[in-house]
Amino acid sequence: MRLIEALGLDLKIFIAQLVNFSILIFVLWRFAYKPVFKILEERRQKIAKGLEDSDESAKKLAQAEEEKKEIVSLARKEANEIIEEAKGRAETRYQEIVDKAKGDLKIVIDDEKEKIRAERNYAIKEVKKEAEQMIADALLKIFPEKANEASDAKMIEKALEDLK
Amino acid sequence: MGLNISLAPEVLFHIGSFTVTNTYFWFFCLWLFLVVGAIIFKSRIKLMPGKFQNLVEMAISGAYDFTESIIGPGKKAERAFPLVATMFFFILISNLLAYIPGQAAITINTSGGIVPLFRSIVADYGFVFMMTISVVILIQIIAIATSGPFAYIGKFINLRSPLKAFLGIMDLIGEIAKIVSLSFRLFGNIFAGEVLAAVMLFLAPFFVPLPFMFLGLLTAVVQAFVFSVLTLVFISMASEVSPEKATA
Numbered sequence: 319m320r321l322i323e324a325l326g327l328d329l330k331i332f333i334a335q336l337v338n339f340s341i342l343i344f345v346l347w348r349f350a351y352k353p354v355f356k357i358l359e360e361r362r363q364k365i366a367k368g369l370e371d372s373d374e375s376a377k378k379l380a381q382a383e384e385e386k387k388e389i390v391s392l393a394r395k396e397a398n399e400i401i402e403e404a405k406g407r408a409e410t411r412y413q414e415i416v417d418k419a420k421g422d423l424k425i426v427i428d429d430e431k432e433k434i435r436a437e438r439n440y441a442i443k444e445v446k447k448e449a450e451q452m453i454a455d456a457l458l459k460i461f462p463e464k465a466n467e468a469s470d471a472k473m474i475e476k477a478l479e480d481l482k
Numbered sequence: 483m484g485l486n487i488s489l490a491p492e493v494l495f496h497i498g499s500f501t502v503t504n505t506y507f508w509f510f511c512l513w514l515f516l517v518v519g520a521i522i523f524k525s526r527i528k529l530m531p532g533k534f535q536n537l538v539e540m541a542i543s544g545a546y547d548f549t550e551s552i553i554g555p556g557k558k559a560e561r562a563f564p565l566v567a568t569m570f571f572f573i574l575i576s577n578l579l580a581y582i583p584g585q586a587a588i589t590i591n592t593s594g595g596i597v598p599l600f601r602s603i604v605a606d607y608g609f610v611f612m613m614t615i616s617v618v619i620l621i622q623i624i625a626i627a628t629s630g631p632f633a634y635i636g637k638f639i640n641l642r643s644p645l646k647a648f649l650g651i652m653d654l655i656g657e658i659a660k661i662v663s664l665s666f667r668l669f670g671n672i673f674a675g676e677v678l679a680a681v682m683l684f685l686a687p688f689f690v691p692l693p694f695m696f697l698g699l700l701t702a703v704v705q706a707f708v709f710s711v712l713t714l715v716f717i718s719m720a721s722e723v724s725p726e727k728a729t730a
Contacts, residue, residue, distance in 0.1 A: 325607040326490025330499070331506050335612045338513050342572065347564035349520035353527050354542045361529060 450474050487677055491606040492597035494590065504599060505606035512576055512603065545570065552711065553718040562717050565620070569613060570710035576603035577672060577702030581695070604672040604705075607665070614665035617713050618657065625720040664712055671705045 453474050491503035523538065531539060545567045550559045580602040588599045603609055626634045638654045640646040675698035682691035 324489050325611075326488075326503065327608050327611065328501055328503070331501065331503065331608055332612050334500070335506070335509060335609055336616065338510070339568075339572075339612065339616075342513055342516060343564050343568045345517045345520050346568050346571075349524040350538070351542055351546075351564055351567065353524050354539050355546070357527055357529060357531075358539060358543055364529065 446478060450478065453477075487680065489607075489673075491601055491608070492592075494592060494597065494599070503606065503608075504597065504601045505603050505609060508576070508579070508600065509603050509606075509609060512572070512579070516572070516575075541571070542567070549714060552714050553721075558718070558721055562714060565617075566710045566714050566717075569713060570706055573604055573668070573706035573709055574703065577706055578699075579603070580605075580672075580676065580702070581699060602672055602676055604668060605676050607669050607673075610665045610669040611661075613709075614661050617664065617716065618661050621660075621716045621720045622657070624717060628721050629723050660716065664709065668705050668709045671701050675701050 450471070454471065457474075491505040494502050494504050494507055496502065523535075527535060546559070546563055549563050549566060553559050553562055580600075585600040589596050590599050622634075629637075638650045640650040675694075678694050679691055679698055682694050
């Protein structure tokens with residue numbers, strides 16, 4: 319008993335401290351330890367997620383790069399093809415146009431030739447006619463009495479024919 | 483003026499029939515501070531920690547890691563942690579409070595004479611005894627829950643052979659000794675530190691007490707650590723089904 323007194327033990331204080339300490343443990347657990355663990359876990363997860371996301375985005379970036387390259391090369395190839403094709407088509411078209419122009423020219427030339435020929439024929443005919451007339455007139459002047467128009471014309475014609 | 487050293491805490495005042503000693507007064511102050519602090523802390527906790535939150539997180543997660551390293555990870559550590567960590571932080575803070583300079587000079591005049599307002603909370607055997615007895619009772623409960631009531635009793639009372647009977651009595655004494663050793667280790671160290679500092683201060687007020695205060699500071703941290711680690715070890719031992727217990 320004297321020891322208890324000397325040490326200052328007091329039942330009421332003992333109980334008060336016991337109760338208060340229990341409350342303190344509960345309060346610290348509820349308001350300090352648990353929230354800290356929760357937030358640490360949350361942060362850990364967030365960091366893990368962030369790292370994962372960054373990995374993912376890096377992967378995606380690489381993939382996009384790859385895709386870009388592929389697309390560019392494909393586009394280039396396609397463009398080349400298109401250019402090649404266009405060139406080919408232009409070539410044929412050019413050929414066509416040239417051919418057509420040549421054809422057209424030929425037709426025009428032929429036409430012109432035909433016209434010229436016709437003109438010439440006409441001119442020749444005209445000249446012949448004129449010449450016949452002139453010759454007949456001349457002959458008539460030279461031999462006025464022997465003029466037989468019909469036979470003369472035949473003769474002139476024959477003569478002209480021989481002239482040719 | 484003489485040196486007044488009292489083993490028991492000094493009585494400050496009475497509330498009804500309740501005696502408020504200076505250690506209980508500070509116990510209550512620290513208790514209130516921690517409770518209010520914890521509630522405020524909870525409301526301000528953020529995913530992006532500030533400096534203070536960082537410190538608290540470091541202390542708590544460090545303590546938890548240490549707990550796990552002793553008792554093993556999982557449910558056991560989770561259950562033991564609140565008790566052990568609270569004990570550690572409470573003892574540590576109350577020990578360190580004694581090193582706020584100037585407080586020893588504050589005295590108040592009571593019916594029982596002039597008494598210092600401040601006294602380290604742990605330098606009151608009542609508080610240490612309360613914690614120790616709670617721990618020891620808890621250990622017994624854990625032991626009973628782990629190995630069953632019969633095995634528990636059988637550990638102490640064993641009549642199969644004289645040697646085992648003797649060992650059982652030794653175990654019983656060991657359990658009681660735990661209370662004494664655990665409580666007096668903490669109380670003795672802190673109280674002795676206080677007394678030593680007071681004596682040194684009384685004999686040579688300048689410079690000479692400094693090394694003793696540094697020693698006391700070391701003791702303050704180490705004893706808080708020792709007390710909680712021993713508690714942890716006792717809990718860990720009680721929660722393990724040893725082959726000895728299993729066959730007893």
